[in-house]
Amino acid sequence: MVTSSLADDINLIAAWLSKEELADIGSFGVFDCVVLCGSQLLQQATALFRALEGSPSLTKVMVITGGIGHSTSGLYEAVSKHPIYYVLSEEIKGLPESRVFERILRRFFDLEKITSKGCKLLIEDRSTNCGSNAIETLRLLEASGISRPQSCAIIQDPTMMRRTVAGFEKVSNESTNKAFGESINTNFVACPVFVPQMVTDGHDLDFCVPNVEAKELWSKERFYELLSGEIPRLRDDSGGYGPAGKDFIVHVDIPMEVESAASRLQQALGSSRSM
Known part of the structure; x- marks a missing residue:
């Protein structure tokens, strides 16, 4: 079972990372x-x-x-x-x-x-x-x-x-x-x-990107990997890429709602084979 709230979390993270x-x-x-x-x-x-x-x-x-x-x-x-x-x-x-x-x-x-x-x-x-x-x-x-x-x-x-x-x-x-x-x-x-977005029918997640076919995008597994991996990199702490860590990027403020969504996504990735 894939909930609509999980799709909402994925879409929130994806929209924020896209920085359109x-x-x-x-x-x-x-x-x-x-x-x-x-x-x-x-x-x-x-x-x-x-x-x-x-x-x-x-x-x-x-x-x-x-x-x-x-x-x-x-x-x-x-x-x-x-x-x-x-x-x-x-x-x-x-x-x-x-x-x-x-x-x-x-x-x-x-x-x-x-x-x-x-x-x-x-x-x-x-x-x-x-x-x-x-x-x-x-x-x-x-x-x-x-x-x-x-x-x-x-x-x-x-x-x-x-x-x-x-x-x-x-x-x-x-x-x-x-x-x-x-x-x-x-x-x-x-x-x-x-900006990549996904929808769910309750059983699976599918890409929903106007004028772009799913086969032209990442695999779902790769997409989830990219989303979950970016948030730790963007953090300005000892493990991130910001000035307090590796110092590869300028400081980035990560909204709390994005952090929360990323945490829930990480939990879902660790517990759900359906994804």
Whole structure:
């Protein structure tokens, strides 16, 4: 038996982690920079590339970031199952996540049109986690002679969005662009593309995400693992990633209702095989 309250807890955690500040990447105006982070999901890349085809002046710089990490094998599998991108399945094996997205961009989208208004494409393929996405992206911008952006949209797997933005804020706050001697407070805007939600019929939980099929998402087990694993990482204590712990991210305030929901989810994961 799966209760509606469990679905409510999952949806509360998922919505909070998604940190949706911008639902439609094409609706903002112009960003100095847009960063697409590698993950096992393809919707984020597809949405960004389509938006740029329709509005090439959306950003001055697009950085695709991501090396080989815990989501890479899932990305290969997602490409192999995609109704269009599957043709790349063999040639992407062994590639960093950013290079997989680059292959998709060059093969299925109009890169010439995307860059027609001056948008510069940069590929960062060394980072292995959310923290190094931030470090390597800002290093790449500096190495490419690009001034620190004042506005930067972050596009990432919704379950990792809040931590990713906190990581970019941490790195940005601690460094200046040495090439320009600047100290600029970048406004990082979270754009998860969609917010994952679930529904229950009393016996099982199912994804309910408009315009996204369940087969294009994580497995349920992976989704629960991501949700329950993020809350301890975001805590600012000795075991978390905040300043009082590993110091990978800026301080994040976790609402009590999110902590309570995460505790109940963890209990459910430990006691229910039906999930």
